[in-house]
Amino acid sequence: MSSPNEHSPTIEAVILAGGMARRMGGEDKGLVELNNQPMISHTINRLAPQVQRIMINANRNQQRYSEFGYQVMSDIDSGYLGPLAGMITAMGHTQAELLLVVPCDCPLLPHDLASRMLATMQQTGAELVVASDGKREQPVVLLLKPSLRDSMKAFLDAGERKIDFWYAKHHYEVTSFADQPNAFINVNTPEQKQQLADQIAQ
Numbered sequence: 001m002s003s004p005n006e007h008s009p010t011i012e013a014v015i016l017a018g019g020m021a022r023r024m025g026g027e028d029k030g031l032v033e034l035n036n037q038p039m040i041s042h043t044i045n046r047l048a049p050q051v052q053r054i055m056i057n058a059n060r061n062q063q064r065y066s067e068f069g070y071q072v073m074s075d076i077d078s079g080y081l082g083p084l085a086g087m088i089t090a091m092g093h094t095q096a097e098l099l100l101v102v103p104c105d106c107p108l109l110p111h112d113l114a115s116r117m118l119a120t121m122q123q124t125g126a127e128l129v130v131a132s133d134g135k136r137e138q139p140v141v142l143l144l145k146p147s148l149r150d151s152m153k154a155f156l157d158a159g160e161r162k163i164d165f166w167y168a169k170h171h172y173e174v175t176s177f178a179d180q181p182n183a184f185i186n187v188n189t190p191e192q193k194q195q196l197a198d199q200i201a202q
């Protein structure tokens with residue numbers, strides 16, 4: 001039971017599905033089927049119990065994405081500026097105190113992703129928290145305060161695109177999920193998709 005002093009902030013999530021997926025031959029990666037389900041369905045299933053609301057960020061096939069039953073939003077800037085463009089769009093739409101960002105191509109995300117990243121944020125006072133698989137940071141898996149939007153806008157307006165440079169401007173901390181490294185398996189190519197499909201089927 002949570003104590004009366006313990007504040008449990010509202011968290012909404014955005015699934016980034018707005019990239020060009022060049023390594024997937026330009027197919028819309030969130031809609032590519034993995035074991036008979038669109039890749040984004042796997043991500044939705046992992047996230048839905050963890051957050052108050054899910055948003056989908058997509059720059060094509062918006063009608064198809066809306067069939068999952070969540071709000072779909074396209075990048076404010078349509079120039080395929082990279083993941084930050086999707087994040088800043090969602091930061092402008094969220095009503096929540098915190099925004100959880102994940103990519104559409106990590107179908108096995110941790111079931112305790114939001115709670116552990118929140119714990120890191122509360123313990124450290126960080127403005128943003130990035131996940132790690134124990135070896136490497138996962139730069140598009142993060143929990144952040146939507147109030148950082150102005151800072152991100154200034155960064156993008158200055159022509160900057162590199163996500164880790166923006167993180168470095170803020171108090172950021174890392175949550176390690178070294179206990180479940182497979183949770184961040186990232187599907188960028190048809191070969192990686194086949195490998196994961198075989199692994200899941202086993």
Ligand SMILES: Nc1nc2c(ncn2[C@@H]2O[C@H](COP(=O)(O)OP(=O)(O)OP(=O)(O)O)[C@@H](O)[C@H]2O)c(=O)[nH]1
Nearest residue numbers: 016017018019020021022023080081082086103104
């Ligand atoms: N909104 C938005 N998301 C992006 C953009 N570029 C990449 N992403 C997302 O960021 C995440 C990580 O990017 P990648 O895995 O490299 O995806 P990608 O850029 O579509 O794929 P490649 O072209 O093969 O590099 C994915 O969830 C992408 O959908 C963009 O310009 N806008």
Ligand SMILES: [Mg+2]
Nearest residue numbers: 105186187188
């Ligand atoms: Mg990827």
